Amino acid sequence: MENGEILVIDLFAGPGGLGEGISAAKTDDGKTPFQIGISVEKDTNAHQTLTTRAFFRLLKNKSQPLDNYYDYLHGKITRDELFELHPDIAFEANLETLNGAKELGKDNELIHKRITELVKKHKGPKVLIGGPPCQAYSLAGRSRNAGNKSYIAEDDARHFLYKEYLQVISLAKPDIFVMENVRGILTAKVNGQVMFPQILEDLRNPGSVTKQKKIPKYKIYSLVVDAENPKDPQYKDSADFLIRCEQYGIPQARHRVILLGVREDIKATPETLKLCEHQVTVEQAISDLPSLRSGFSKQKDNAKDWEAAVTKNAEKLKQILTKQFDPESANSLNLQPKIGLSRIETALSDKTPAMPESLKAWYIDPSLNVVLNHETRGHMVNDLLRYAYCAAYAQIEGSSPKSRHFPQELAPAHANWDTGTHADRFRVQVADKYATTVTSHISKDGHYFVHYDPQQCRSLSVREAARLQTFPDNYLFEGTRTNQYVQIGNAVPPYLAFQIGQLISNFLLHAKQ
Template sequence: MGSRYRVVDLFAGPGGLAEGFSSLRNENGERVFEIALSVEMESNAFATLRLRSFFRQFEQAPPEYYDYIAGRISKDEMISIHAAEWRAAEAETMQLKLGTAEAQEALDPILDELRCQAENTVLIGGPPCQAYSIVGRNKNRSLEGYDPNQDERHFLYKEYIRIIDRLQPTAFVMENVKGILSSKVGGHGIFERILDDLKRAGGADGYELFPLVRDGRGGSFLIRSEDYGVPQRRHRVIVVGIRKGSRVKDMEALPGLVPVIRKATVSDVLEGLPEVRSGLSPERDDSSHGWQNAVAAGCRKAIASCLEADKSLEPVAEVLCETLQKIESQAPRFERHSKSITGARDNELAAWLSDPRLDSLANHETRGHMAPDLARYVFVSAFGTAFGRSPKSSEFPSGLAPMHKNWSTGNYADRFRVQVWGQPSTTVTSHISKDGHAYIHPDPEQCRSLTVREAARLQTFPDNYLFEGTGRTAQFTQVGNAVPPLLARRIAEALLERLGAR
């Protein structure tokens, strides 16, 4: 039997990293990476995190878990039947704001106990990324009096390093956004500073850092998720460190993450899911008939706008005419939500996402859209169908251009963006919680943005993963901020190879 590891997950969000790590089993069917502790601050993500911890307490989740997902019983009813497992989940999860004195006081005794009890530990997680992301930095520059040297989010990684010093893990995995590579504080690159601090963490021996991506220059810390089976173009920085003196295989002899031959696409995980319609703004008739009429009107407006433009949009007009005919020739057939179960098309993804015991699909309900946006949504979806890509703002016919002063400047070139069937999606970010304009469904007939479940599938969360929270906004935020669990599994496999545990 190979070595087993106890895992501490910091800044855990809804638990994407832990999901991937905990999925690995040894030849005896035991988890190689056992989650000992997960820490998250935000209440909605924490509720999701604790529920998933409860799920992991069982070798096979009980019927009551599926009843809760389906809404047949309450959480309290589920907990009352499995009180011992819920207490174990409570012990495994902590809601703390890392970097504060209160969090340190609560966390340090647990870290000390783990260090004493466990021969092998692994630390995973990543500090909040808003201060490092390119979008976040642009936003910060517009804030009067903003000083990056005073932004505590730039230095939360120091709490991660403090915990390395305390826990002395065998290895760690630190994740962050691509923007950290170019982020600067005081004129100096923050990433180089972080790497230096990570190498020296943990006392005299310190850690050897290595990239998971091998290239002609020796390696890269930047991982492109679409290269490793995730149906999404999500680029993240992953730094792996192994304690010097640990039993590891020859680093140079290992290939790193192995790219997939065929990239997974939007159609692999979304095509075949139950068709649902968007809602309409409160002042409109939100019945199925009302929505059908509103979308038909949007189609006609989009067709007229395309025909008034140059001939390059004629293929889009053809798709729109076909869509209009389908919408008008049949009775309304879409509802705003569906709990029907359908699998993924890609065999590997289907095996990862599906659960044969699941009889009700959660988090698959649409948001509402303003009526004027329906014409834009159906145009963008039809454009994607005709050309296999999303249109830029400069390609919109004038009749569909929004009343936005920056629309023609190019600053909002991807303001309305369709996710194309035959390609990986664009990055699912937390902005999806604000509006769905950049996450338009590829089917023109449905004329809507993605649901939480669809975004979760693009992130490779299993279908039995329930996102808790007060409303879709909180659920979208969790999905957008998470690490794709399937990518986390790939990282766990690569780490295990380097530790010589297989």
């Protein structure tokens, strides 16, 4: 296959995790067969991130110097200046992302027109990727909806955004499609009926929904379970479509439904993803990033006051741990604050990355020489002590404490603290385990994403969250810090998408129509 031979249509793209991974896939001879033709995203901040990344990818694919891109990352030039220095690349990047945030269902005329143009012009294979927004399917979203007496599931348009996906399948007739969603899609109901079997049937026969003629049918495969009859893949359990990311080299327990659709005239059977030999831990993924201090959210912020507060907390914490555990375990921990830390750090640390070589090659850009999006948020002083306690507890017990483990003097003033409803109100990401699911909730307060180092007393930075989601270090997130967290929490891990891209590339290389 030649470079750019496979056209990629990316819907509901977010900051570009799925597209990033698939477009990075290579053939055995080192070629990159995937070329993103269009990326559709409605959020303005995610769209800006998407366009910046499209710009970088185009520069790289056209073998143009990357110096100006790195100048932008180093803050030497603005984004506008970067784009002005490469007007042709900027034009292509903006065209790829439709010159602005666009929404399927609202901007269909423009989106469908562009897809039609690309499909007519492109002679090679086509791949459609994307995941319709998941709030209506997610377990958390359904819990919120259950508490809303006026909520009617059949009136929630988000339940039916997959039909926009069907419209594009009918329009583009791709060889392959990849559709991603939360695990809650397996059990979501409308009018008392589980939706997932109907979604599968609609994806197998998109023309039956779009009412268009001569629309091909599709076989739907799992990426992790072999079908008993590959020519007519049917699966006994809908959970067979569930991918547990930690089993595929992602340092995070992210469980997502990913469907692989293959046009029925293609006579080949896709393989499944290969399990990784060793699961990647939080410490392996982020330990080489520079240490940071947290800030204060309710008072004037400065390093000396932070160091004094954490020093005072360390004395309290030592007493608490000595009572709760044996003195030897408590005394073995260094709880004193690291001195001289800042809240934002752009300089690389001298720590050696600890992740497996394959991931190191994925994350690290030797030409970057800067750390991006690595800044802490502010926390209440009382929460600094709770964060330190969580991190210290995990070092002793190897797990994050539940609310019942907290000593009374550390209990927050929440009416439901002792009910068990919010047992994970504070949760540390344990160093020698993979992380819990990085969600958009990380943008709220950071309580679920406490750093494992008690000497830093903080939640994870945007870059650390990006590492757990396997975004390369040279991937810049645009927008406010809060919005950057949201983008990362909603994304598909690019390194998982890369593996899916490799699988699709190999499949199309050997497929016959």
